[in-house]
Amino acid sequence: MLDYNEITLKKCIVLDGEPYVVLSSHVFRKQQRKPVNQTKLKNLISGKVIEHAFHQSETAEEADLPLRSFIYLYENKGLYWFCEPENPRNRFSITEEIIGSQGKFLKTNTNLEALLFNDKIIGFKIPIKVELQVKSAPPAVKGNTAQGGTKQITLENNVIINAPLFIEEGDVVCINTETEEYVGRIEKK
Numbered sequence: 001m002l003d004y005n006e007i008t009l010k011k012c013i014v015l016d017g018e019p020y021v022v023l024s025s026h027v028f029r030k031q032q033r034k035p036v037n038q039t040k041l042k043n044l045i046s047g048k049v050i051e052h053a054f055h056q057s058e059t060a061e062e063a064d065l066p067l068r069s070f071i072y073l074y075e076n077k078g079l080y081w082f083c084e085p086e087n088p089r090n091r092f093s094i095t096e097e098i099i100g101s102q103g104k105f106l107k108t109n110t111n112l113e114a115l116l117f118n119d120k121i122i123g124f125k126i127p128i129k130v131e132l133q134v135k136s137a138p139p140a141v142k143g144n145t146a147q148g149g150t151k152q153i154t155l156e157n158n159v160i161i162n163a164p165l166f167i168e169e170g171d172v173v174c175i176n177t178e179t180e181e182y183v184g185r186i187e188k189k
Contacts, residue, residue, distance in 0.1 A: 002062050004037045004054040012044070012063035015052065019044040019063040019117045044115070045122050067113040067125070072106045085111070094121060102126040102177040104159050126177055131186050132156050133172050140165040 004027075007013060011022045020041040027037045037054040044065075054060065070082040079093040080103055096103060098121065106112075106126070113125045137153040150162045155175070163182040167173060174183040 001059045004056055004058050004060075005035070007037055007039055007054055007060055012065055013041070013060040014063045015041065015060060018046075019065060019122065020050075023049065044117070063117065065115050065117055065122075068116055070112055070114055072108065072110045072112055074108060075103070075106075080106070082112075094124075098122070099124055100126075101180070104157065105130050105132070105175060105177045105180075107132065107157065128178055129174050129176055129183060131172055131174055132159075134163075134167060134169055137163070137167055137169045137171075 002011070002013065007022055008025050009022055013020050013022065020043055023040040023042050025037055025039045027035055029035050034056045036056070039052050039054060040049060041052055042049050044063075069085055071085055071088075073081040073083055073091070075081070078096045080096070080099050081091055081093050083089070083091045100123075103124075103126070107130070114121045115123045115125070132155040135154045135156050135158070138151055140149075140151065149165045151165055151167075152160050153163045153167055153173075154160050155173075161175065161180065161182055163173065167182075167185060172186040174186055175181070176183050
């Protein structure tokens with residue numbers, strides 16, 4: 001159990017039977033009153049952000065969120081398929097809502113860690129940067145490139161992003177999965 005002042009940034013707690021991560025916390029006093037910890041919490045299942053005030057007499061249960069490794073196999077009709085590393089026959093699917101928009105950057109046979117709450121998968125730890133090969137890139141067109149020109153390229157997993165004009169088909173590029181933007185070129189073909 002955590003006291004009101006131990007509920008700090010990035011701690012995971014259970015509130016009303018659901019797991020939350022603390023986005024911000026601020027302990028303060030109003031005039032002669034007792035201290036209060038004003039927090040902003042994000043629900044790890046629904047993604048909803050709420051504000052909650054913990055008073056001096058309140059406590060919160062720290063969430064037990066174990067990690068478990070899985071291997072990503074493929075995506076089909078909005079379902080992402082995984083298997084256990086030690087038993088590839090034991091396959092299961094996860095919906096796009098749980099994996100989030102970052103799921104489109106996953107490569108086949110990628111090892112991922114899943115967050116579990118009450119033996120149920122509530123999310124995945126997807127790498128912030130991934131390396132993907134460029135499947136197709138239109139040729140660079142001469143023109144106004146004083147501010148740095150960009151073009152749309154298609155990656156090996158059929159995701160379309162903006163990249164600089166010098167990127168060519170076959171190049172391996174680094175993508176930030178959080179911002180869904182081009183970061184840099186890893187190797188030239």
